[in-house]
Amino acid sequence: MNLYRKYRPQTFKDVVGQEHVKAAIVGQLEAGDAAHAYVFSGPRGVGKTTIARLIAKSLNCTERAHGSAEPCGTCQSCVAITEGRAMDVMEIDAASHTSVEHVREHILERVRVAPMHQKHTVFIIDEAHMLSKSAFNALLKTLEEPPAHVVFMLATTELHKIPDTIVSRCQRYQFFMLSPEVMMKRLKGMCEAEGKRVDDDVLREVAYRSGGSQRDAESLLDQLLHLEQSHITRERAVTVIPMTDLGQVKAFLEGWAQRRPQTSIQTLQSVMEGGTDLNGFTARVLEVLRGVLLHRLGAISESMAYTHVQFEDFASVLKEVSDARLTDMLEAAQVAATAPAHEALPQLPLELATIRVCGDGDTVTPPVAPSASAVHFMETIEDSTTVAVSDEDNASAQAGVGSVAAIALEDVKSRWSTFQSKLRxxxxxxxxxxxxxxxxxxxxxxxxxxxxxxxxxxxxxAGQNNRLLSTLMSEVLGSTVSIKAVYETSGNAVVDSVVDAFGGVVQE
Known part of the structure; x- marks a missing residue:
């Protein structure tokens, strides 16, 4: 049996997190004043359906103590609900039953009939936002004035898709992603119950990959616990869950901090050769840069991406980097993370980010020249990511551009860095x-x-690229100009230095 099913909470006190929801619901049940309809909204796997089932058990429990909200778990009604065979507690997957006909047949018809075995007829509608407009309209009257024995619970990950007329007839509770401490505690408890020992850094990776979803974390842990070893180390876990080496993240960012692109690109090559998930590596770089920047601003946030000690190590690497440059680093990493994937050169977006980050400032380190295999990628970029000059850009250019006048070469050279900055x-x-x-x-x-x-x-x-470059240069110079690129290699000291540093020849 899957862990998330085996260890699904059977009482309110077993539910991890969502204390604000539990306090309100438990108070209602203890007072015997439960609502007739609820809407539970929030991310997936954080307890919405679990809470709904517990409410159904509590309302129908025949042995529940007076003034208590906890179901006994042993009476016939509780056992039937736990095993999923209670005829009067119906879970409906709205994602596969969206039509108004299904609502009429399986909900509205059942509402008119008294419960067969339990005290209340309970409808738990999962992914409720998937219902059609007609289906929602059919539910309106029943939700407003349901029979006393009927309770509705709608669970959704997209509250904005549920009509306001439906939400206004229900009590709404917002669920949130679980905190790092709560998730780690829950995962450790499961490992102990299963007689397995799992290292903390492995559990932290599981929690990080789950994105705050307890169900996702338990599914990943389930895969790990199927390994034969009783002690699961990081070395064992990587056979099931590829992990990012934080030491490589540190080395990569050291290159950025010290404006040494060779260091970062060599680290990136090691990441690729080691088979590490490049998307995961990029996500960790983003997480670290964001964490350090927020820490400097006093907005400290918890993260499963690293421990406190590891965070201090990253902060030390970046301590000499200004806030402005750290922001530029974060933006460059974000561009790399969202760049179109390329099958032949998946590392190229991070290499471009490295060139950009390490090339800023007074001392520019020559960037690594791309290989000839990048030609196809650059042609693809032309078609897919070319930025058209917008009306606002044209208006801005016209406002800042004077009459057409002769421009001296020295003027262009003196403002070249400003032009490049605007282009980035x-x-x-x-x-x-x-x-x-x-x-x-x-x-x-x-x-x-x-x-x-x-x-x-x-x-x-090429077309729109050239128009963008000409427009930006016109803004910088204050006069309308055009740009044309000429392919030449002789006498280019920068190219010669790149070839000397990295070997190879310039290909035409």
């Missing part, structure tokens, strides 16, 4: 092509820039 805020991939670019000549209002790779020139000169 507007586009995810173009900044890579422009990192190694340099202005070489000005002919009237036409600016020629040199790029070291042919596919960079194609990217810069």
């Amino acid at each position: 805020k507007k586009h995810a991939s173009l900044p890579l092509a422009m990192e190694l670019a340099e202005p070489i000549s000005v002919d009237g209002c036409a600016i020629a820039i040199r790029v070291p790779f042919a596919f960079y020139a194609e990217t810069v000169n």
